[in-house]
Amino acid sequence: MAAWTPDPSFYPSPRMAMKAAPETLAYVAAFDPDRKVPDALAVVDVDPGSKSYSSIIASVAMPNTGDELHHFGWNACSSCLCPNAPHPHSERRYLVVPGLRSSRIHILDTKPDPRKPKIVKVLEPGDIAERAGYTRPHTVHCGPEGIYVAALGNREGKGPGGIFLMDHETFDVRGQWELDRGPQYLAYDAWWHLGHDTLVTSEWGTPDTFENGLIPEVLLGAKYGRRLHFWDLHKRKHLQTIDFGDKYQLVFELRPAHDPTKAYGFVNCVVSLENLSSSIWTWYKDGDRWAVKKVIEIPAEPASEDQLPPLLKGFKAVPPLVTDIDLSMDDKYLYVACWGTGDLQQYDVSDPFSPKLTGKVRIGGIVSGATHPLAKGARLNGGPQMVEISRDGRRVYFTNSLYGAIDAQFYPEGIEGWMVKLDANPGGGIDFDGKFFVKWPKTHRPHQVRLEGGDCSSDSYCYP
Amino acid sequence: MAEEWRSWLALAGLGAFHGLNPAMGWLFAVALGLHRQSRAMVYLSLVPIALGHALSVALVGAAFVLAGLSVNAQVLGLGCGLLLIGWGLYHWGYRHRHRVRFGMQTGLAGIFLWSFLVTTAHGAGPMLWPILMPICFPSGATSGAAEPASIAVAGVMVHSAAMLAVTATIACVVHEWLGVGILRRVWVNLDAVWTVALLAAGTMLLIASL
Numbered sequence: 012m013a014a015w016t017p018d019p020s021f022y023p024s025p026r027m028a029m030k031a032a033p034e035t036l037a038y039v040a041a042f043d044p045d046r047k048v049p050d051a052l053a054v055v056d057v058d059p060g061s062k063s064y065s066s067i068i069a070s071v072a073m074p075n076t077g078d079e080l081h082h083f084g085w086n087a088c089s090s091c092l093c094p095n096a097p098h099p100h101s102e103r104r105y106l107v108v109p110g111l112r113s114s115r116i117h118i119l120d121t122k123p124d125p126r127k128p129k130i131v132k133v134l135e136p137g138d139i140a141e142r143a144g145y146t147r148p149h150t151v152h153c154g155p156e157g158i159y160v161a162a163l164g165n166r167e168g169k170g171p172g173g174i175f176l177m178d179h180e181t182f183d184v185r186g187q188w189e190l191d192r193g194p195q196y197l198a199y200d201a202w203w204h205l206g207h208d209t210l211v212t213s214e215w216g217t218p219d220t221f222e223n224g225l226i227p228e229v230l231l232g233a234k235y236g237r238r239l240h241f242w243d244l245h246k247r248k249h250l251q252t253i254d255f256g257d258k259y260q261l262v263f264e265l266r267p268a269h270d271p272t273k274a275y276g277f278v279n280c281v282v283s284l285e286n287l288s289s290s291i292w293t294w295y296k297d298g299d300r301w302a303v304k305k306v307i308e309i310p311a312e313p314a315s316e317d318q319l320p321p322l323l324k325g326f327k328a329v330p331p332l333v334t335d336i337d338l339s340m341d342d343k344y345l346y347v348a349c350w351g352t353g354d355l356q357q358y359d360v361s362d363p364f365s366p367k368l369t370g371k372v373r374i375g376g377i378v379s380g381a382t383h384p385l386a387k388g389a390r391l392n393g394g395p396q397m398v399e400i401s402r403d404g405r406r407v408y409f410t411n412s413l414y415g416a417i418d419a420q421f422y423p424e425g426i427e428g429w430m431v432k433l434d435a436n437p438g439g440g441i442d443f444d445g446k447f448f449v450k451w452p453k454t455h456r457p458h459q460v461r462l463e464g465g466d467c468s469s470d471s472y473c474y475p
Numbered sequence: 476m477a478e479e480w481r482s483w484l485a486l487a488g489l490g491a492f493h494g495l496n497p498a499m500g501w502l503f504a505v506a507l508g509l510h511r512q513s514r515a516m517v518y519l520s521l522v523p524i525a526l527g528h529a530l531s532v533a534l535v536g537a538a539f540v541l542a543g544l545s546v547n548a549q550v551l552g553l554g555c556g557l558l559l560i561g562w563g564l565y566h567w568g569y570r571h572r573h574r575v576r577f578g579m580q581t582g583l584a585g586i587f588l589w590s591f592l593v594t595t596a597h598g599a600g601p602m603l604w605p606i607l608m609p610i611c612f613p614s615g616a617t618s619g620a621a622e623p624a625s626i627a628v629a630g631v632m633v634h635s636a637a638m639l640a641v642t643a644t645i646a647c648v649v650h651e652w653l654g655v656g657i658l659r660r661v662w663v664n665l666d667a668v669w670t671v672a673l674l675a676a677g678t679m680l681l682i683a684s685l
Contacts, residue, residue, distance in 0.1 A: 013664055013666070013667060014664065015663055015664050015667075016659075016660065016661075016662065016663055016664070017658065017659055017662050019659070021659070022659070023655040023656060023658050023659070024655065024656075027656055027659075092658055092662075093506075094497070094498075094502040094503035094505070094506040095503060095506075095575060095577050095578055095579070095581075095589065096573070096575040097497065097498045097502070098571050099497075099498075099658070099662050099664075100664045100666070100667075101571070155575045155578075156574065156575050157572075178571075178572065179571075180571060205578070205579060206510055206579045206580075207579070207580060208578035208579060208580045208581075244578060245575055245576055245577065245578050271510065271579065272510055272512075473506055473579065474506055474509055474510075474655045475509055475510065
């Protein structure tokens with residue numbers, strides 16, 4: 012039943028969203044790398060005043076095994092207040108939780124009890140493939156025409172990957188989003204500039220090139236994704252491709268400015284074939300066209316062969332492997348997760364073309380295995396991976412697993428899951444919250460974090 | 476005469492209701508003004524919004540007059556009643572499923588088309604039928620096509636003028652003083668009200684025509 016006034020978690024502008032009350036719950040996708048126990052959506056208590064602070068208070072098991080829960084999103088968010096396509100009386104209530112490996116999509120209702128969501132609908136892979144033409148659902152975004160799901164494979168599990176739409180109230184799969192895909196073939200992430208009628212997509216690879224781990228020949232041959240694609244959001248038409256060149260591989264997470272009047276955003280490139288560095292690029296509107304500029308390069312760190320997994324021994328270095336980034340709501344701070352070295356870095360990106368490093372912590376990492384104040388000095392593995400920022404920008408959460416098959420290539424001893432929280436100083440600077448460390452149950456590994464009421468990668472806005 | 480005045484007031488009142496609805500105009504105008512940092516844009520975009528609304532309502536009004544000239548009053552009432560109920564049911568089930576064609580970069584022509592499509596899908600025109608019926612086709616009197624047509628044209632103009640006046644006033648107040656933060660509290664579910672109104676008007680028309 013539709014509401015009488017807008018959902019209180021919808022905000023017209025990012026400035027207003029920053030004033031939202033602090034979150035008390037975090038939802039975390041967790042999967043079993045052995046595919047024996049069903050994956051789960053965990054609920055973590057993030058209310059510092061609560062007795063169960065920093066612990067998993069509920070875990071909703073999926074009905075099957077082997078889904079590989081990965082990214083997920085809300086059915087509706089602040090974009091429902093947009094003037095051209097308003098749905099102000101929809102509710103932010105359901106989590107749309109895909110299995111990246113199984114291609115199954117679970118709908119979880121958080122309303123009766125946000126501390127204990129319930130699975131209310133399961134869309135089976137065959138039905139999704141038939142109606143959407145896609146498999147391997149990855150990114151989920153709420154937007155002007157409902158729920159947008161970026162998927163990595165086509166119906167047969169090959170290319171092209173792309174986007175499909177789902178109804179944000181009934182969860183019916185409405186079909187392929189693209190009307191004209193132009194030269195786009197590989198898919199990964201998707202997001203948009205609502206103020207500029209532009210959708211952006213990035214690239215990983217087709218399922219056969221990642222489901223058993225990264226294939227060295229494909230990587231060294233620069234055959235993984237290395238392009239950005241720009242689309243007309245409303246005509247659903249491909250407009251422009253930007254190729255980063257054959258040195259750059261794995262162009263991943265798209266973080267457009269939240270302010271809808273700004274026409275720029277940030278994307279991470281995981282690895283340079285030249286020197287194993289990771290890089291951050293700013294895309295921006297240059298006249299009528301889009302352009303990119305490399306604004307951060309994070310170098311690999313020298314290491315001895317015996318400290319490195321087989322894949323890296325020959326390189327005698329540990330790559331930073333920047334696999335996620337996140338932009339604060341005021342578009343001021345960019346957080347950069349270096350899954351290889353164990354760094355979580357904070358940059359002031361007030362000038363998007365000239366970021367300044369303002370903070371850094373280290374935890375885990377292939378070589379460093381850095382510990383945490385609450386881990387009693389124990390060596391921690393995995394590294395900073397999926398990052399999420401509270402709407403007010405004061406708290407930053409992250410987990411340590413990337414993707415089952417790839418975890419094993421870089422952390423062959425097997426990742427032991429954890430989730431941590433940083434306190435961010437509004438003037439710059441980050442540090443661990445010494446009271447928050449969630450040691451994950453051994454059966455699962457944590458991946459994406461979503462915060463109650465919305466976070467910095469869940470909502471988009473039409474008003475500045 | 477009192478009857479007739481009530482009809483004209485109702486036409487203006489419906490216009491005011493459409494003008495009030497953020498989904499039908501003023502909010503888009505305010506958003507475009509904010510986005511382009513231009514006060515002129517707020518007021519300029521109200522013109523195509525009002526014209527798009529008027530065109531949609533006028534076309535539906537013309538269809539009504541043509542139908543009224545070719546069938547008798549009872550058939551006209553029954554047909555309009557059923558259509559209104561159908562429109563109400565469509566709103567109930569599919570209102571949120573519209574394809575989005577125009578965004579924040581759209582020009583004045585795009586805003587005009589957007590307004591025309593939104594007004595049409597809303598069923599704003601058909602809702603005028605029950606009000607136009609007694610003044611365009613008063614019972615017993617049939618005096619050619621000219622009179623109903625000119626009354627319908629006047630009705631559409633009164634309706635659209637009221638819509639423009641209200642939507643312009645709100646656009647101005649929100650843009651200059653209140654700010655869009657107000658949406659969080661005051662954007663009540665006018666779609667639900669409208670759905671009920673469509674169903675109620677259709678049902679009353681059906682009953683009156685039986």
